[in-house]
Amino acid sequence: MAATTQITAGTSELRDITKMERIGVHSHIQGLGLDDRLEPRANSQGMVGQAKARKAAGMILKMVQEGRIAGRAMLFAGPPSTGKTAIALGMAQTLGNDVPFTMIAASEVFSLSMSKTEALTQAFRRSIGVRIKEETELIEGEVVEIQIDRSLTGATKTGKLTIKTTDMETIYDLGTKMIDALSKEKVLAGDVIAIDKTSGKVSKLGRSFARSRDYDAMGSDTRFVQCPDGEIQKRKEVVHTVSLHEIDVINSRTQGFLALFAGDTGEIKPELRNQINTKVAEWREEGKAEIIPGVLFIDEVHMLDIECFSFLNRALENELSPLVIMASNRGMARIRGTNVRSPHGLPVDLLDRVLIVSTKPYTxxxxxxxxxxxxxxxxxxxxxxxxxxxxxxxxxxxxxxxxxxxxxxxxxxxxxxxxxxxxxxxxxxxxxxMDEKRSVQWLKEQQGTLVFEEIGEVAEDDRMVMDS
The missing domain is CATH 1.10.8.60 (Helicase, Ruva Protein; domain 3)
Incomplete structure (x- = not known):
């Protein structure tokens, strides 16, 4: 187990990716539209109607926020266009960024690059957050002077950074990477900056009040701050939230953390996951980390097959498991991979573990x-x-x-x-x-002019399979 000591959360390497803003089917959903007593408002936060289902979702969210619902499952069952996905998105918006919310369609599990169980495992581990407390060393102060010397060829750069607080002043020698980081942030004399010693990240906190009269014209976004006091080097506690899947990918030798941004993470060995689980358990005991059970939403869950359902039964009993919310618009349907018919297309033993919430057609x-x-x-x-x-x-x-x-x-x-x-x-x-009804009517009117018309035969074959 020597490898477990080298497991890293890689929090300094993760970065936010800005998403392109566009008008989507559910882009108007801002939350569940509930008041403080979890009573649904008639029209709020983009949600309309479905009062009973929204209240049920609100009660579940309350339990998620208190960390009391991990390892349980919910099923939203109702006809198409009754707001099942909208309620799930409302739940995601209400939970905020700190609680992991993963949304997948059941058909995403069937991939050529990885097995069904691996795809489901990755979805589960994406939905479990680890809040890690780290103590980092910061260099914080006002920049007095930056001096950069370049070689004749320009290949190497050296420099000196003079930084001060109200109590002391220090000169640091700069290497090429640090010079690039400072120039990227456009750091000038008079700026108040913070440098993270572990990652080398430079943050510009603002401009010193002492330099506020240096220029006649200042941008409206210029922020003035006081020169820090005390020591230049300080210890500070930083809290990061990463998912278990991100820790898996960062520690997987075959991938590396860049795979997080490419999306192609491939299969991860179970041994590595066991080591990470052990390490996270150690961090929890030491008070360094805290587990945040999130939410995994599986849309069109009837598309999963019997093997996936048996995996779900086992995964829900695992110690590290999120709240699983499923949605299905099927009535009595055949369980994929079998000839057995069951309510909502789910096996009876899984339905037994599930809290079922129904959605009704809109008025x-x-x-x-x-x-x-x-x-x-x-x-x-x-x-x-x-x-x-x-x-x-x-x-x-x-x-x-x-x-x-x-x-x-x-x-x-x-x-x-x-x-x-x-x-x-x-x-x-x-x-x-055309809508669906007119399309069916149009097909009847064509009377055999379309190629390969087998509608009657296909329907008859389906009926024979159902009866068997």
Whole structure:
């Protein structure tokens, strides 16, 4: 077990990746829309209706935040377009960045590059956070002078950094890496900086008040701070939160931490995971680390096969396991990999461990509010008649179909130089794009003109499999 002593959390190497902002299907969801007593508001934080399911999700979240629900499972069961994924995203927003929330579709597990159990294990370990307390040495003070000397070829750089607090002043010799780090942060004389000795990271805290009158013009974002007092070198406790999967990848010799950003982490040996679990347990006993059980959301869970379900049964009993939330829109369905039919397409022994929350179809009023929220999110102006027509369409077709029509109708409206979407624009978009019912009707009208029509035979084969 000598290798365990070298296990690193790699917290200094992890960096935030900024995501591209775009309007998505659920980009309007900001939370679960509950008040302090966990009572659902009618229309809040982008959530409309589904009061019972939202309250159940809020109660579960309360237990997650208190660390009392790890190793349990929930199932959101309901028809399509009833907000199952929206509630899961609302839960993620409410939990915040500190509690890990992993969201996968069940079909992601079936990959050519790794086994099903490995993909599920990685998803589980992504959902368990480790809050690590580290003591780091910081050099903090006001820069008096930076002197950089370059060789004639420019290949090597040396320099000196004079830094002071109110009580003392010190001169440090600089190497090439440190000179690059200082120039990257654009550090000048008069800046107050902090240098992390373990990672070499340079942070600019602001500009010293003593230099506030050096220039006539200052940027509006210039922040002035007092010159630090006391010692230049200080010990400071820093708290990092990383997931178990990130620790696995950093310590895997075949990968290295760069694989975290590439996304291609490959399979990780179970021996390494056992060593990391032992090390994390040691850190917990010493008070260096704290486990944060997060949430793993598996959408369309009926797509998993019987092998994955048996793995889930075992994984939920593990000491290090997150809260598992699943979503399914199936009724009585065949469990994948067997000929057995079961509620929601899940085995009965897994259903026995699960808290089941049902979602119901939206009412006309709820649909109208959802359409208004989506119009605001997509920056579309609907006329009152068009809003009424869209609500009627949703009742006759599906909510997803009508929400997709909003942007299409806006394109039609702009063609006629109008900023407001009217009934005629919606009707025109409706004629261009078919919904499911009209598509089935159209297929019947074609009467064999399409190639390879086997609809009747396929349906008959499915019925025979179901009966068997």
């Amino acid at each position: 006309g009023e709820d649909i109208e509010q959802i359409i208004q929220i989506r119009c605001q999110e997509e920056d579309v102006t609907l006329s009152p008649d068009a809003a009424t027509l869209l609500t009627q369409m949703s009742m006759e077709t599906t909510l997803r179909y009508t929400l997709n029509l909003i942007s299409c109708a806006q394109v039609v409206a702009r063609k006629r130089k109008s900023e407001e979407v009217d009934v005629n624009d919606l009707r025109r978009a409706y004629t261009y794009f």
